[in-house]
Amino acid sequence: MLGRITREAESLTINGSGIQGVQSISANYASTAQFLNNLGVNDVKYAPQGPQQATIDVNTLLTHTLSPSAPTLSTEMMYGFTGDFPFSGVVNHGSKKFIFTEGYMQSYSVSCAIGEIPTISTSSVVYGQFGTGDLTNLPTDSYPSEINIPSYSSMEINLNEFTTNRVLSFNIDVATPRIPIYAVGLDVPTGVIAATPVEVNISFDIEPDDYEIKNMRFVPEQTVFKDTTITLKKNNSDTTLLTYSFEDMLLTSESFQGSSNSNASINFNLRSFILR
Amino acid sequence: MADLIFYDKAAVKVTVGSTSEVLLASDCSVSFSSSVQPLYSIGKKGSLGQFPSAARVGEISFSFLTSMTGVHDGQPGNIINYLASGIKGSINSNASGAVIQVAGLSGSGFLNSYSFNIASNSVSTSSASFTLFGSGEVDPSAAASQFLNLPITGRLGNSDYAPISDNARLATGIGHGRFTNLNDFRTELTGPTSNGTVFGADYSISFNHNPVYKVGQEFPTCTYYTTASEQMTVTEDIFNSGLSFSGTNVNGEAGNVNLNVKGLIDNNVQMQIGMSGVKQINTSASAGLDDIVRTQKTLVAAY
Secondary structure, eight states, X not given: OOOOOOGGGEEEEETTEEOOSEEEEEEEEOOOEEEOOOTTOOSOOEEEOSOOOEEEEEEEEOOEEXXXXXXXXXXXXXXXXXXXXXXXXXXXXXTEEEEEEEEEEEEEEXXXXXXXXXXXXXXXEEOSOEESSOOOSOOOOOOOEEEOOEEEEEEEEOOGGGGTSEEEEEEEEEEOOEEEEOOTTOSSOSXXXXXXXXXXXXXXXXXXXXXXXXXXXXXXXXXXXXXXXXEEEETTSOOEEEEEEEEEEEEEEEEEEEETTEEEEEEEEEEEEEOO | OOOOOOXXXXXXXXXXXXXXXXXXXXXXXXXXXXXXXXXXXTTOSSOSEEEEEEEEEEEEEEEEEOBSSSSOSSSOOOHHHHHHHHHHTOOOOBOOOEEEEETTEEEEEEEEEEEEEEETTSBOEEEEEEEEOOOSOOOTTSTTGGGTTOSSEEOOOOOSOOOOOOOOSBOTXXXXXXXXXXXXXXXXETTTTEEOOOOEEEEEEEEEEEEEOOTTOSSXXXXXXXXXXXXXXXXXXXXXXXXXXXXXXXXXXXXXXXXXXXXXXXXXXXXXXXXXXXXXXXXXXEOOTTSOOEEEEEEEEEO
């Protein structure tokens, strides 16, 4: 009988810590082998052209947080990898597994809407090994975590607009560019630079009451900069689990939708750049 | 309509002496030109006509994968590297040239320049350029002897030769940046110690040939090899401000250093270019957005 592998037999471990609340994992590589064409071609040959990389995309629900005593940037484990450091891990599926080393996060996003638990999506590029092999001599940051589920009903957003205008959803995108440096004689980078700036975009969907669309011209007195803080709290609790805070975010877009069978809605986007 | 020649029937074959090799060329261009100039005289507005001012010459240039399984003399390499090495080390000035054939065209020429690059994670590509002077040595057995020894002869047609296959699907015999070690060319500073990381290198050598013409004959009676100049630019991450007035010696006062190019297997098989009397004459740094500051140095040698 043909076997199948279902979710209970799949797991993702990063730096020794099991990732909780995983909804989906997508890991892939594409060979850089190129057909070597030439005048008078009479044979098919291949050679690698360009550095070999892989990508790993992970979607999780924010169901667990690390212990506040863990020496990490954030109690949300994946958010900690938006910094300088790489990670390694293993994906188990049934009796098989594959490893990856020198993974660097390239994008991190968190979103939540009414009726949802916050969803975290990450995309990382793997510059080291990917596939068969064993993880050796790697850090195992096995920090304790506990189940802590925030909900849309227990979060705080500091923008003034939301005292009279209802937030339907928000989305935070953090893009962390990486520059791998390759030397002759090696197939892995001699270094990976955590490039600057880090671009942060936050968008909100609201049902407006007195929210006013701004002038699209870059008029100084109507150019809007805002400090934005989103605090996720434990469900039905005042316990803060996680805070996303960004300063001097520029209002970059607004859109208005009105229709005959629904409330008017407005989407607006704030953007900032973080130098590191 | 003339026959249409598709690229798979247009292999480039180079013959040096009694040995030949079909290269893994990616492009090839052939040109043939005559130096006809108009003549003017006082008292006449129009030209007197157009007349030759120099012999006809041809040019053939092509790019090819830096194969290491071709013709060589001791060290693995290809026929162009073999030819360049032979000319560079030659003590005989009388040059015999090489025969280049592509898509039915043929000519005997002298290597003008040869170059190749090495970059991380990339296949190495080479290029070569030949000047074809033709020859005054007429074969008396040929009926139409006045057409012999032209710089370029032939008409377009399918080549009946192709690169030799070694049946290996992975091109292990092509120069590649994966295992090539260029640490002999990196900049090393002391006090404090700092060793450069080499990101890539471009090697080139150019040759000067002197065709000897005599009155009464269009093409040269013979061609002499005169000089060669070799250059290598190395891209790394160290700026050496200690460049000296007389150029900085590379690898000791003698400046002897080997450029070794490896394929996709990390073994002892490597194409080797021996450079002697090498001096560093230039160093530069450039900074651009979203990249590290990279430096380049230029090494030269003369023969």
